[in-house]
Amino acid sequence: MNPTLTCPSGAAGRRRQVPLLPRRRNGKVRPASGRAIVVAVSAALRLHAFGLAALGALTSILMITPVLPLDLDRRGLPPLHVGGVVGAMSLALVITELLALAATSRIGRRWAAAIAFGGSAVMLAWFPHISSLGILYLNRLTFGAVRGLLWPVLFAEVADAASPERRAGAFAVFWLYFGVGQLIGPALGGWLADHVSLAAPFYGAAALSVLTLPATLAIRSHRDAPDAGNPVAALRDLLRRSPAVSRSWALTACNTIAFSVYATFLPLHAASRGVSAQAIGLIYTGAALAFIAGQEVLRRTARRRSAERFVAPAFIARGIGVAVTPFLPSFWPLLLVNAGAAALGAAIPNALSTRIAAQAPPGLLVAAMGGFNAAADLGFFVGPAAGGALAGAGLVWAFLMVLPVTAAALALLLTDQPVRDHRREEQGEVGHGVPEEADR
Numbered sequence: 001m002n003p004t005l006t007c008p009s010g011a012a013g014r015r016r017q018v019p020l021l022p023r024r025r026n027g028k029v030r031p032a033s034g035r036a037i038v039v040a041v042s043a044a045l046r047l048h049a050f051g052l053a054a055l056g057a058l059t060s061i062l063m064i065t066p067v068l069p070l071d072l073d074r075r076g077l078p079p080l081h082v083g084g085v086v087g088a089m090s091l092a093l094v095i096t097e098l099l100a101l102a103a104t105s106r107i108g109r110r111w112a113a114a115i116a117f118g119g120s121a122v123m124l125a126w127f128p129h130i131s132s133l134g135i136l137y138l139n140r141l142t143f144g145a146v147r148g149l150l151w152p153v154l155f156a157e158v159a160d161a162a163s164p165e166r167r168a169g170a171f172a173v174f175w176l177y178f179g180v181g182q183l184i185g186p187a188l189g190g191w192l193a194d195h196v197s198l199a200a201p202f203y204g205a206a207a208l209s210v211l212t213l214p215a216t217l218a219i220r221s222h223r224d225a226p227d228a229g230n231p232v233a234a235l236r237d238l239l240r241r242s243p244a245v246s247r248s249w250a251l252t253a254c255n256t257i258a259f260s261v262y263a264t265f266l267p268l269h270a271a272s273r274g275v276s277a278q279a280i281g282l283i284y285t286g287a288a289l290a291f292i293a294g295q296e297v298l299r300r301t302a303r304r305r306s307a308e309r310f311v312a313p314a315f316i317a318r319g320i321g322v323a324v325t326p327f328l329p330s331f332w333p334l335l336l337v338n339a340g341a342a343a344l345g346a347a348i349p350n351a352l353s354t355r356i357a358a359q360a361p362p363g364l365l366v367a368a369m370g371g372f373n374a375a376a377d378l379g380f381f382v383g384p385a386a387g388g389a390l391a392g393a394g395l396v397w398a399f400l401m402v403l404p405v406t407a408a409a410l411a412l413l414l415t416d417q418p419v420r421d422h423r424r425e426e427q428g429e430v431g432h433g434v435p436e437e438a439d440r
Contacts, residue, residue, distance in 0.1 A: 004049055031439050043161060047170060049218030050158055051177030053113065055191045055236075055403035056212025058151055058178055060120065062185025064127075066280045067193040067201050069267045072136075074198065079268075079395075081133065083388020086264050090143035090380035096148025097374040100364050103149055103229035104224040107368075108422035109157065109340035112149040113216040117209045119146030123205035128199035148377070152370035157219055159365055168354045175350050179295050182288030190281020224366045234367045242359045245368055247412055249375035251311075254409035255318065256379030257386075258402040262338065264384040265398045275331050286335045287342035290376045294346025308355065310347035312413050317344035319406030326396040416426065 072082045103112045123143035130136050150190035154174075162170035189201035239246055263284075270280050321341025328334045354371065387398035 009239045011151050014289040019129065046218045047158065048159055049215050050154055050161075050176075050342045051151075051174050053212060053215040053219070054154055054174060055177040055181045056182075056208055056215065057117070057120075057147070058181030059185040059188070060124065060212075061188035061193070062284065063115075063181060063201045063208070064124070064204040065263055065275060066186050066190050066200050066267050066284060069264060070193070070271065070277060071198045071259050073268065074124050077133070079391040081210030082268075083264060083384040083386075083391070085136050085140055085395075087260075087381040087384035087388075088140035089147070090377040090384075092141040092144030092372040093148040093151075094146050094379035094381065097152055097370045098368040099231050099376065100149060100152040100236050101224055104153060104222075104366055105231075106223070108221040108223045109153045110216055110221045111217045113153050114213060116147050116150035118214065119143075121206040121209035122211065124202050127202050144377070148373070148391045152366050153173060153219060155353060155369035155372065156224075157365045159360075159369070164358065167357055168350070169299060169372065170297075171350055171353050171357075172295055175256065175295045175346070175353075176292060176299065178349075179288055179292030179346075182291055183285055184288075186281040186284030186288070188281075190278045190284075193281075194278040202217075231370075234364060235371065235430060238364045238367050238371070240359065241361045241364075242368075245356060245359045245371065248356050248359065249371050250346075251409055251412055252372055252375040253379040253382070254405050254412070255315070255345075255352070256376045257383040257405045258318050258322050258379075259345075260380045261387045261398055261402055262325060265387055265395060266334070266338070268391075269326055269395055269399075270331075270334060273330055273415075275334070279331050283331070283335050283338060286339040290339040290343035291346050293348065298347060298350050308351045310344075311351050312410060314345045315406055315409045315413070316348040317320060318348070319402050321345075322402045323324050323400055326399045 068086060069082050072085055077085070100112070105117075120143060123139055123146070127136075127139050130139055158170055158174045159167060188204065192200035192204055266283065267277075267280050270283065271277075275283075318341050321337055324336065324337060328337060353369075356368050357365070358374045388403060390397040390401055
């Protein structure tokens with residue numbers, strides 16, 4: 001079977017299937033058209049550019065993740081405010097991501113992404129110079145507000161770039177870049193903290209945000225639904241037409257609550273066991289390597305085995321891995337347990353992002369992906385904030401809170417309904433063409 005590429009044709013915006021491999025007619029082999037090859041290469045490059053933007057954004061965040069709790073602890077903040085300052089960014093992200101459609105409908109997707117990177121650089125570089133608790137909260141809230149413009153745009157661009165049957169593979173490629181960011185960020189941040197200063201990771205993350213700006217050129221300047229009006233109305237319309245989206249958002253929040261508890265309180269537990277900042281960074285790095293391996297397996301098997309099949313076991317592995325962390329006494333057990341949980345948990349974001357892309361009606365993809373990222377960041381806020389409150393009675397309670405969260409996720413999965421792909425059902429709403437690379 002000759003794989004095809006979906007590309008624009010005609011002023012009406014209709015799309016035609018262009019074969020990518022040589023074609024046979026009357027017994028003779030005819031090569032694929034030059035246009036098809038150029039479009040295929042362009043589509044692949046755009047997908048990787050989206051991945052590079054995600055790589056830069058995630059690396060810059062994770063460079064400060066291992067050292068942020070240590071920096072706040074050094075300032076003398078109690079666990080309640082450590083969790084609060086860490087989680088403040090995610091609270092702002094939730095609001096901005098839910099309202100991202102308002103920004104992209106006025107300034108376009110590309111400018112929204114550029115503002116996200118530029119504003120992040122300013123907030124990151126400013127953070128080490130702050131001495132007031134209130135300004136620390138303000139900085140993190142502003143950081144989250146500008147960064148929240150980025151993720152709905154990137155996820156919508158990836159979903160738009162792939163036809164429905166290739167979307168899972170495209171998201172697997174995209175999540176691979178996330179894994180690389182998880183690999184580089186903590187290790188680099190931990191090394192800078194140990195060999196330079198606790199402030200150095202913030203300056204490095206700011207510089208990386210600036211260096212990633214050129215990747216936004218691959219994002220279309222497309223303005224989403226310029227006549228849509230209030231983005232809140234778009235969210236209401238989304239939930240009316242596809243109520244199952246809200247369940248996918250709830251599962252996303254459950255996943256990130258568990259992950260954020262691990263990411264926030266692991267450094268405090270590990271430091272209490274004599275593990276250095278650099279070694280803590282290596283624990284994150286080991287988990288990132290395992291996540292990358294999991295995504296690569298999912299990418300290679302996307303056409304044969306859906307990541308959906310592994311979501312329930314992945315939630316169980318993630319929950320148990322986080323819950324046992326405070327009982328692990330040293331570097332190697334911490335590394336191995338968290339790497340195992342990360343490898344198995346790789347199926348969760350892949351499956352949920354693909355599921356939401358399928359559930360979103362045409363024209364509401366940015367709203368759906370905004371809700372997806374907002375749900376994720378709500379979890380990133382609830383995890384540190386609730387964990388910080390529980391940690392006042394002992395750090396172990398912050399980790400154990402993931403057990404009821406995991407139970408809630410399993411309850412949602414047990415009562416789940418089959419995914420209905422709105423984007424397959426609506427005529428003309430197919431991708432811009434990600435080539436077979438995303439599926440192999």
